Amino acid sequence: MIYPFKLANQIQNSNDFKQVIWSNYxxxxxxxxxxxxxxxxxxxxxxxxxxxxxxxLKVKEYIIFLERII
Incomplete structure (x- = not known):
């Protein structure tokens, strides 16, 4: 299970959302x-x-990214 704070921290420190979702997936x-x-x-x-x-800001951008996947 991914934890919300860990995920938000990964998003904040990332320049590549694809890498974030792929590694967590x-x-x-x-x-x-x-x-x-x-x-x-x-x-x-x-x-x-x-x-x-x-x-x-970064989480909002990531949510938009996730909406494109869904």
Whole structure:
């Protein structure tokens, strides 16, 4: 399971969203499709339990990226 703060931190420190989702998908997917996994990541980020203020812009960009996958 990916934790919200860890995910937000990865997004904040990344210049390549594809690398973020791919590495997390390989580690945490447990056999679900990429679309299903992207939906779960978006759900996790939508809860906003990771310190929204510090990560808002990059997380918002990442959510837009996830919407294109879904």
């Amino acid at each position: 390989l580690e945490h997917s447990n056999g679900i499709t990429m679309k299903e996994y992207a939906a779960k990541e978006m759900e996790i980020l939508s809860f906003g339990i990771y310190g929204v203020e510090e990560y808002h």
